[in-house]
Amino acid sequence: MKHLLGSKKGDKVKKLDQVKNYLSKYGYFGPSKDGCFQTSSSTSNDSNILDHAMEKAIKKFQQFFHLNVSGILDEKTLSLMVKPRCGFPDLVNGCLIKHGVKLVRDPYKSGLFYMYGKRRWSKLRLSWYLAAGMRSDAINPITYAFNSWQKVTKFNFIRSAYRNTDIQISFTSYLSEDYYPFLQHSGIVAYAQLPPSGKLHFRADVPWSNGTRPWEMDIETVALHELGHVLGLMHSRDPSAVMWAYTRPGFIRRKLQDDDIYAINALYNNFRY
Numbered sequence: 001m002k003h004l005l006g007s008k009k010g011d012k013v014k015k016l017d018q019v020k021n022y023l024s025k026y027g028y029f030g031p032s033k034d035g036c037f038q039t040s041s042s043t044s045n046d047s048n049i050l051d052h053a054m055e056k057a058i059k060k061f062q063q064f065f066h067l068n069v070s071g072i073l074d075e076k077t078l079s080l081m082v083k084p085r086c087g088f089p090d091l092v093n094g095c096l097i098k099h100g101v102k103l104v105r106d107p108y109k110s111g112l113f114y115m116y117g118k119r120r121w122s123k124l125r126l127s128w129y130l131a132a133g134m135r136s137d138a139i140n141p142i143t144y145a146f147n148s149w150q151k152v153t154k155f156n157f158i159r160s161a162y163r164n165t166d167i168q169i170s171f172t173s174y175l176s177e178d179y180y181p182f183l184q185h186s187g188i189v190a191y192a193q194l195p196p197s198g199k200l201h202f203r204a205d206v207p208w209s210n211g212t213r214p215w216e217m218d219i220e221t222v223a224l225h226e227l228g229h230v231l232g233l234m235h236s237r238d239p240s241a242v243m244w245a246y247t248r249p250g251f252i253r254r255k256l257q258d259d260d261i262y263a264i265n266a267l268y269n270n271f272r273y
């Protein structure tokens, strides 16, 4: 049992609820029967105390992002949780290896990444579509991001003018099922779904740019990351990887790193099919 940092009891309760929702959203809790982590329960009537499942979830989060693994909501842990990030979960049911999720260790360097073994495309020619009426300045940076993945894989990405494509990209700002995750977690700038969904959403009310303006999000950088999910990758624990979950305004990473290239080749078995 650990005590939360903070002064007023009301603030602590609110903060604790927010953290619980946050960790739940990104996969740090699991169903109680899965032999992994138990779902957090509110059996304690003392809101200052973290229950066992919550403490474990915090530890897993700290472990994933190379923080001090204390199970305590210290300043570094809380400050990471308010940073802009991708809406895709880091873990599945609180587990690194579960139900077809494989943990693969890069033999050449220290990076680790996680992926669903079965969630991949069964064809190499994939068409994509940017929803009509969306910002035209996004077409080039998104095309460049596709090109980056195409260079290190056997995929062939073809832009289509029609909606009925394998991959559908949009900037979403209206109230819809697609916008719901953005509403719930204001730190999310984009999210995507694993194959064969092909859905990729940018949050429209984030200031986007096609360049290096320090207060805006670089479209190509975020597109490169989200396309990793579209192709089947999960988040990497390697802070230098494109598949690292967090981003920030003005941040540019338009080149796939060794960890990303290793991951996509491992997922597709070096494209031997």
Ligand SMILES: [Zn+2]
Binding pocket: 086, 087, 088, 225, 226, 229, 235, 243, 244, 245
């Ligand atoms: Zn992501």
